[in-house]
Amino acid sequence: AQSVSQHNHHVILSEAASLELGCNYSYGGTVNLFWYVQYPGQHLQLLLKYFSGDPLVKGIKGFEAEFIKSKFSFNLRKPSVQWSDTAEYFCAVNGNTDKLIFGTGTRLQVFP
Amino acid sequence: EAGVVQSPRYKIIEKKQPVAFWCNPISGHNTLYWYLQNLGQGPELLIRYENEEAVDDSQLPKDRFSAERLKGVDSTLKIQPAELGDSAVYLCASSFTGKNTEAFFGQGTRLTVV
Numbered sequence: 001a002q003s004v005s006q007h008n009h010h011v012i013l014s015e016a017a018s019l020e021l022g023c024n025y026s027y028g029g030t031v032n033l034f035w036y037v038q039y040p041g042q043h044l045q046l047l048l049k050y051f052s053g054d055p056l057v058k059g060i061k062g063f064e065a066e067f068i069k070s071k072f073s074f075n076l077r078k079p080s081v082q083w084s085d086t087a088e089y090f091c092a093v094n095g096n097t098d099k100l101i102f103g104t105g106t107r108l109q110v111f112p
Numbered sequence: 113e114a115g116v117v118q119s120p121r122y123k124i125i126e127k128k129q130p131v132a133f134w135c136n137p138i139s140g141h142n143t144l145y146w147y148l149q150n151l152g153q154g155p156e157l158l159i160r161y162e163n164e165e166a167v168d169d170s171q172l173p174k175d176r177f178s179a180e181r182l183k184g185v186d187s188t189l190k191i192q193p194a195e196l197g198d199s200a201v202y203l204c205a206s207s208f209t210g211k212n213t214e215a216f217f218g219q220g221t222r223l224t225v226v
Binding site: 004006032034036042043044045046049051090092094099100101102103104105 | 115116145152153154155156157160168202205211212214215216217218219220
């Protein structure tokens with residue numbers, strides 16, 4: 001069965017600090033990978049996605065993620081966070097079906 | 113373009129009462145999902161529709177939960193009777209059919225059972 005692990009439950013950073021959120025999945029076949037963001041009071045929005053091709057994926061608002069197949073990982077990065085990046089971040093995966101499985105989420109707080 | 117629309121946004125009911133949530137997906141999206149999100153957790157799939165057919169309802173507690181998507185567009189999720197543990201956010205999402213697609217989410221309905 002597919003599963004997703006996000007090891008950082010709560011991350012606190014100052015503005016301009018670099019960010020890396022971990023995401024590991026368990027599934028032996030071909031996967032599609034996603035990072036979603038949920039700003040306070042708003043709905044889940046797609047940050048970036050990986051289907052195939054270049055394992056380094058660039059998304060909106062300066063975020064990027066790298067798919068490392070050998071490590072079953074899809075970590076999210078941003079070189080310099082802003083206060084407006086305060087949100088909850090969810091990694092998600094689907095394997096050979098359209099069933100989208102989410103991790104438990106990482107709450108990011110950025111202080112000015 | 114309108115996104116996924118859900119109503120109501122908030123609902124407070126007493127336990128043992130019925131409750132229903134409505135979802136209107138993005139036009140042209142054949143796949144519709146209902147997810148449950150508990151506080152501090154990621155969304156968990158309850159049911160997935162391809163057009164009007166429920167293709168994955170393995171996580172839907174069928175003793176009290178039901179869902180329908182009669183014309184393959186709007187969908188309703190019902191709980192009867194509601195229990196205290198059903199308090200959560202119920203999310204609807206939609207996508208085009210197929211694997212290499214992304215799901216778009218609605219604002220969700222926050223249910224509080226008292």
